[in-house]
Amino acid sequence: MxxxxxxxxxxxxxxxxxxxxxxxxxxxxxxxxxxxxxxxxxxxxxxxxxxxxxxxxxxxxxxxxxxxxxxxxxxxxxxxxxxxxxxxxxxxxxxxxxxxxxxxxxxxxxxxxxxxxxxxRTDRLPFGSSPNWSQFARMLNAVIADRAVILDVVDDAIRPKLAEASALSDALRIYDSAYQTELDWWTAPFTLVDGIPRSALVSAAESDRVDIGRTFPVVTERPPRSGLQEDKANVLALSTARDTPKNLLRCGELLSEVLLEATLAGMATCTITHMLELTASREVVGAAIGRTHPQALIRVGLAPTFGRIPPPTPRRQLADVFEIRG
The missing domain is CATH 3.40.109.10 (NADH Oxidase)
Structure with a gap:
């Protein structure tokens, strides 16, 4: 055919x-x-x-x-x-x-x-809690199933362990000049077609309200989201049986499904990976959620209707990522 x-x-x-x-x-x-x-x-x-x-x-x-x-x-x-x-x-x-x-x-x-x-959008600001979280979590488990990837709804009681892993990751990298140089490069304050623009970063006060977020360079103080003294987001975890390229690829596909389903449900999201990049902090996360190979965490919650919404981040030109052969 x-x-x-x-x-x-x-x-x-x-x-x-x-x-x-x-x-x-x-x-x-x-x-x-x-x-x-x-x-x-x-x-x-x-x-x-x-x-x-x-x-x-x-x-x-x-x-x-x-x-x-x-x-x-x-x-x-x-x-x-x-x-x-x-x-x-x-x-x-x-x-x-x-x-x-x-x-x-x-x-x-x-x-x-x-x-x-x-x-x-990837929203690094603190979220409010979703009143329909239980229903949404059940829906995810019903429509998203994959043998290679495990989706866990993280219990709120485990969050302090995640915050511990986040703090450990920060502590291990605070004097890692190569890591800090990379981070500064990808958050440079000039116009790019890649990297994280300043408009997508948060102030020091807002960063302090998210206990499990990556520590990025902070920007000029902005008014915090009204009424949100701390992040109330729920957390999802994606894990795989092994760290093979095929499993990692499937994990990314499932990550996309979760993010789009949350967007359709009117929720804001932020993918978290910094505490899974170093062996010590990854082991803390794995022990907390009972998985050997955690790959990504996702904060899911509500952004205030009239609050600051991050603009879309820039993207490379099509010609830089696409080629026709033959």
């Missing part, structure tokens, strides 16, 4: 949406290549943050989130994506090969998920 070909304009539009996926320090460590009618996703190791993510674990998770964003974008355009993960065992940086087939029907839910890609 001949391969179904997708118009390249459709693929380009979908990739632009896929590249709205979150990534460590907004590094966007992905490269997309169309060749012989297939779409290939590669890890771009030149975009890895070497001191922070030396093995590229978080970069692969980021690529997994972009892969799921692509699936969502193509579904809204009337195409089903079939994904072969790690298609070449000799080249683990070739993360996926994607082929497409036409869908008979595009439902409203497909379009809403694609819209959620543009609505989602």
């Amino acid at each position: 001949p391969k179904t070909m997708v118009n390249v304009d459709v693929i380009q539009t979908a990739i632009q949406l896929a590249c709205r996926a979150p990534s460590l320090h907004n590094t966007q460590p992905w490269r997309w290549i169309v060749e012989a009618g297939d779409l290939h996703l590669h890890l771009d190791r030149t975009r890895c943050v070497k001191r922070t993510d030396g093995a590229g674990r978080e970069a692969i998770i980021s690529c997994g989130a972009a892969l799921d964003h692509l699936r969502v974008a193509m579904a809204s355009a009337g195409w089903m994506a079939r994904v072969e993960r790690i298609p070449d065992a000799a080249n683990p940086d070739h993360l996926a090969t994607v082929t497409f087939s036409p869908r008979a029907v595009v439902v409203a839910g497909d379009r809403r998920r694609a819209d959620a890609i543009l609505q989602r």
Whole structure:
């Protein structure tokens, strides 16, 4: 049977949406290549943050989130994506090969998920608690199931242990000049197409209210979110059985699903990984949640309706991440 070909304009539009996926320090460590009618996703190791993510674990998770964003974008355009993960065992940086087939029907839910890609923000400010959290958590466990990835709803009683791991990570890195230099580079106060813009950072007072957030360079004092003296977000944890590229890729795909479902439910989100980058703090988190290989934590809560909402972070040009061959 001949391969179904997708118009390249459709693929380009979908990739632009896929590249709205979150990534460590907004590094966007992905490269997309169309060749012989297939779409290939590669890890771009030149975009890895070497001191922070030396093995590229978080970069692969980021690529997994972009892969799921692509699936969502193509579904809204009337195409089903079939994904072969790690298609070449000799080249683990070739993360996926994607082929497409036409869908008979595009439902409203497909379009809403694609819209959620543009609505989602990484919000580092403190959140209010969600009154519908139990219902949302049950829904997640019902619709998101994957043998390779474990989704845990973290009990509030465990949060002090997470705060301990966060403080330990900060303490171990306070005199790590290479890490601090990387962090300063990716939060530089000049206009970029990547990195974390100043508008997405928080003030010292706001940072102090989030006990499990990464310590970023702070910005000029801003009025805190009204009525929020401390972060009331609920926390989700994603873990895998092993740290293999395929498991990490699937973890990123599941991360995307969780973030988009939360966005559709009207909730704000922030992915947390700093306390999983060092062995000591990762072991504290793993022991707290009962998992050997925790990969990401996600704060989920409510942002005040009239509060400050972070603007979208910049993205690289399509030509920098996409190539057509043959």
